[in-house]
Amino acid sequence: MTALSDRALALARAAKQASRLLSSATTERKNDALRAMAAGLRAATPAVLVANALDLAAARAAGQPAAFVDRLLLDEARVEGMARAVEQIATLEDPVGAVTSSWDRPNGLKVRKVRLPLGVVLMIYESRPNVTSDAAALCLKSGNAALLRSGSEALHSAQAIATVLREAVTRAGLPEASVQLVPPDRALLLELLTLEGLVDLCIPRGGTGLIRFVVEHARVPVVKHYQGVCHVFVHAAADQAMAECIVVNAKASRPGVCNAAECLLVDAALADAFLPRVGRALREKGVELRGCARSVAVLRAAGLEVVAARDDDFGHEFLDLVLAVKVVDGLGGALAHIERYGSEHTEAIVTADRPAADRFTREVCASAVVVNASTRFNDGGELGLGAEIGISTTRLHAFGPMGLVELTSQKYVVEGDGQVR
Amino acid sequence: MTALSDRALALARAAKQASRLLSSATTERKNDALRAMAAGLRAATPAVLVANALDLAAARAAGQPAAFVDRLLLDEARVEGMARAVEQIATLEDPVGAVTSSWDRPNGLKVRKVRLPLGVVLMIYESRPNVTSDAAALCLKSGNAALLRSGSEALHSAQAIATVLREAVTRAGLPEASVQLVPPDRALLLELLTLEGLVDLCIPRGGTGLIRFVVEHARVPVVKHYQGVCHVFVHAAADQAMAECIVVNAKASRPGVCNAAECLLVDAALADAFLPRVGRALREKGVELRGCARSVAVLRAAGLEVVAARDDDFGHEFLDLVLAVKVVDGLGGALAHIERYGSEHTEAIVTADRPAADRFTREVCASAVVVNASTRFNDGGELGLGAEIGISTTRLHAFGPMGLVELTSQKYVVEGDGQVR
Numbered sequence: 001m002t003a004l005s006d007r008a009l010a011l012a013r014a015a016k017q018a019s020r021l022l023s024s025a026t027t028e029r030k031n032d033a034l035r036a037m038a039a040g041l042r043a044a045t046p047a048v049l050v051a052n053a054l055d056l057a058a059a060r061a062a063g064q065p066a067a068f069v070d071r072l073l074l075d076e077a078r079v080e081g082m083a084r085a086v087e088q089i090a091t092l093e094d095p096v097g098a099v100t101s102s103w104d105r106p107n108g109l110k111v112r113k114v115r116l117p118l119g120v121v122l123m124i125y126e127s128r129p130n131v132t133s134d135a136a137a138l139c140l141k142s143g144n145a146a147l148l149r150s151g152s153e154a155l156h157s158a159q160a161i162a163t164v165l166r167e168a169v170t171r172a173g174l175p176e177a178s179v180q181l182v183p184p185d186r187a188l189l190l191e192l193l194t195l196e197g198l199v200d201l202c203i204p205r206g207g208t209g210l211i212r213f214v215v216e217h218a219r220v221p222v223v224k225h226y227q228g229v230c231h232v233f234v235h236a237a238a239d240q241a242m243a244e245c246i247v248v249n250a251k252a253s254r255p256g257v258c259n260a261a262e263c264l265l266v267d268a269a270l271a272d273a274f275l276p277r278v279g280r281a282l283r284e285k286g287v288e289l290r291g292c293a294r295s296v297a298v299l300r301a302a303g304l305e306v307v308a309a310r311d312d313d314f315g316h317e318f319l320d321l322v323l324a325v326k327v328v329d330g331l332g333g334a335l336a337h338i339e340r341y342g343s344e345h346t347e348a349i350v351t352a353d354r355p356a357a358d359r360f361t362r363e364v365c366a367s368a369v370v371v372n373a374s375t376r377f378n379d380g381g382e383l384g385l386g387a388e389i390g391i392s393t394t395r396l397h398a399f400g401p402m403g404l405v406e407l408t409s410q411k412y413v414v415e416g417d418g419q420v421r
Numbered sequence: 422m423t424a425l426s427d428r429a430l431a432l433a434r435a436a437k438q439a440s441r442l443l444s445s446a447t448t449e450r451k452n453d454a455l456r457a458m459a460a461g462l463r464a465a466t467p468a469v470l471v472a473n474a475l476d477l478a479a480a481r482a483a484g485q486p487a488a489f490v491d492r493l494l495l496d497e498a499r500v501e502g503m504a505r506a507v508e509q510i511a512t513l514e515d516p517v518g519a520v521t522s523s524w525d526r527p528n529g530l531k532v533r534k535v536r537l538p539l540g541v542v543l544m545i546y547e548s549r550p551n552v553t554s555d556a557a558a559l560c561l562k563s564g565n566a567a568l569l570r571s572g573s574e575a576l577h578s579a580q581a582i583a584t585v586l587r588e589a590v591t592r593a594g595l596p597e598a599s600v601q602l603v604p605p606d607r608a609l610l611l612e613l614l615t616l617e618g619l620v621d622l623c624i625p626r627g628g629t630g631l632i633r634f635v636v637e638h639a640r641v642p643v644v645k646h647y648q649g650v651c652h653v654f655v656h657a658a659a660d661q662a663m664a665e666c667i668v669v670n671a672k673a674s675r676p677g678v679c680n681a682a683e684c685l686l687v688d689a690a691l692a693d694a695f696l697p698r699v700g701r702a703l704r705e706k707g708v709e710l711r712g713c714a715r716s717v718a719v720l721r722a723a724g725l726e727v728v729a730a731r732d733d734d735f736g737h738e739f740l741d742l743v744l745a746v747k748v749v750d751g752l753g754g755a756l757a758h759i760e761r762y763g764s765e766h767t768e769a770i771v772t773a774d775r776p777a778a779d780r781f782t783r784e785v786c787a788s789a790v791v792v793n794a795s796t797r798f799n800d801g802g803e804l805g806l807g808a809e810i811g812i813s814t815t816r817l818h819a820f821g822p823m824g825l826v827e828l829t830s831q832k833y834v835v836e837g838d839g840q841v842r
Binding site: 216 | 444445532540643760783788789832
């Protein structure tokens with residue numbers, strides 16, 4: 001056995017051992033630990049900011065773009081936000097031990113399904129330092145041990161934060177190995193990804209390259225968070241004012257996130273009336289439009305600037321103030337386009353026609369199908385899950401935002417009075 | 422692109438296309454197809470038996486053991502059983518479209534979670550011909566397209582059965598590619614296991630070697646069906662007559678299946694009284710006992726034959742009339758033994774003590790935790806799921822018997838009246 005395997009095994013075994021204690025920890029004790037984590041983050045703000053300054057200096061020296069540096073940046077308000085997020089997780093209902101269903105069998109057996117933690121969760125992420133505390137808190141509350149692999153660009157920050165979290169967990173009487181930082185070493189990560197039976201779930205969050213790397217090499221289960229190519233379809237029976245508002249919000253309110261819209265589909269019956277007004281509103285927000293031939297004709301006739309879309313503009317995640325626009329022939333045309341180009345993340349329809357909405361919600365396969373609202377609502381907080389560790393586009397296990405419940409599984413508990421087969 | 426990739430892609434793309442139609446097929450149409458499948462199996466019994474005879478002849482010529490030949494064997498009664506199993510699946514509730522929960526958000530958004538099929542399920546199994554019709558029927562009813570990879574020893578049988586099923590599916594107006602047999606070619610299987618986005622789930626059923634092969638090479642999600650090392654713990658407060666009956670049933674009623682007991686744990690407080698009586702009952706059923714030092718002493722003093730257990734007899738799946746026996750110190754000793762040697766499949770306690778039962782069900786991590794009943798009840802039919810495609814010991818997605826519901830996922834449907842963020 002190599003030294004590398006030893007290191008991976010030591011990390012994973014410590015996590016597994018911690019997970020066994022965590023799985024039967026009381027809600028009170030877990031909440032105590034979470035509150036201690038929040039208090040620790042507040043108290044350690046100066047140390048965390050010193051560590052973060054090292055990461056920021058390195059990022060600036062490496063010529064990282066401003067958006068990257070901003071994602072990396074911590075200040076007092078952001079550390080306070082991290083502390084509050086951890087405290088908020090303490091207020092959420094504990095899924096562990098919940099009985100989700102129960103029934104009796106004709107032979108008198110009583111069957112119930114009871115939630116239990118997954119065990120050890122390996123979380124791989126990039127440069128946002130708050131993910132370290134968010135993921136640790138969500139895993140702890142759901143009774144899972146967390147192996148956290150932060151992006152190396154945020155490593156000093158992650159180390160400072162993890163130190164605080166581990167001290168808090170220990171003070172609350174839970175195992176220190178409930179939260180462990182995985183050193184940024186690709187070979188070590190590869191080892192961890194093969195440790196079936198010790199690592200119960202891997203959640204990679206980040207660019208497509210990272211996720212493909214994980215999927216290619218993992219033998220442990222992976223729940224993926226690929227990017228979102230989200231559409232808004234404005235149906236012939238849409239309220240145009242509502243549709244305009246939803247399209248602008250879906251595209252422009254925060255273009256860099258996965259639930260932002262990347263493509264507008266307009267029903268041919270509504271194209272002449274709706275495209276000029278929505279085009280104007282989008283252009284006012286600085287959105288670049290890339291249209292199909294039909295939409296280009298309508299938009300240009302209205303005096304609006306629009307680029308002729310190339311084939312690869314459809315199905316593309318711009319993550320920027322750019323929107324592909326296509327005129328489609330009715331609901332069937334929209335469904336066919338989404339089936340071909342969608343990423344099963346979030347798809348929206350705007351319509352006042354009940355049968356059209358019903359067919360759209362039934363036939364579209366996406367983690368969230370939205371009627372008459374913005375795609376931006378596909379988010380754990382917005383849907384009422386309280387907090388999320390990411391949005392899954394894997395249909396297995398969890399599809400959509402993953403909150404505490406999605407970090408658990410269910411076992412059968414069967415009680416009898418001597419039944420045999 | 423190689424010819425091999427072409428073949429795998431052609432299979433998977435046809436399945437994906439079929440799955441899109443299946444996902445919105447009505448319950449009536451799916452049930453029509455299932456009833457046509459059952460009628461087709463009955464009508465084609467002679468052809469199926471002719472094909473099966475080829476497999477049987479090859480198995481006998483290859484000197485396969487009698488148990489293997491029996492698993493492979495079909496006769497009129499067994500084909501009738503397959504037809505009935507398919508008909509029974511037609512009577513089960515359709516999970517697709519079921520609303521599992523719903524709530525309103527403060528901003529007026531209405532959120533619901535709705536079941537949808539997984540898509541394309543690749544099922545890999547061994548020599549039981551009935552798995553071909555069972556798996557095809559379960560996948561079809563749950564709206565999934567099935568890629569069925571039968572063991573090569575049962576290939577003629579599987580081909581004859583699949584031909585019948587495909588004709589029936591077509592007659593019912595559903596796509597023929599809803600059910601496809603995958604040719605027995607390991608390289609082709611390897612290709613299929615990498616087709617992320619086309620194959621949504623792989624379920625390998627069979628020996629540990631097959632499952633490890635699949636886990637090692639798959640990039641698509643895998644739900645595993647490893648073997649069961651199931652324990653029965655007889656607690657100090659057990660009703661001894663009940664315990665004897667449960668232990669004998671768990672071990673001897675069908676020793677070759679994964680929910681049979683492989684190890685008996687007896688509370689030290691009860692060892693002198695209980696071990697001789699259960700030992701006698703087990704010996705009468707022809708069970709070989711392999712005991713720890715303490716149990717050997719008690720059993721031999723009672724004049725019962727017992728082998729001294731080796732270390733590797735604990736945690737071993739005998740799949741035979743062999744039982745490891747160990748005296749443990751109370752509930753804590755049993756929990757520690759199960760944590761170390763259990764396979765998270767099925768674990769049982771016999772006790773009249775409520776707190777002991779509660780601690781056991783809370784702390785034991787297994788797909789089914791059983792109190793005062795036989796481990797043999799961890800089975801889809803016995804637990805009331807109606808039918809199962811296998812028993813998962815992966816905590817992700819499904820843990821325990823996988824029925825129709827476990828062959829689906831859930832999407833969020835969000836309805837608003839113009840909400841934006």
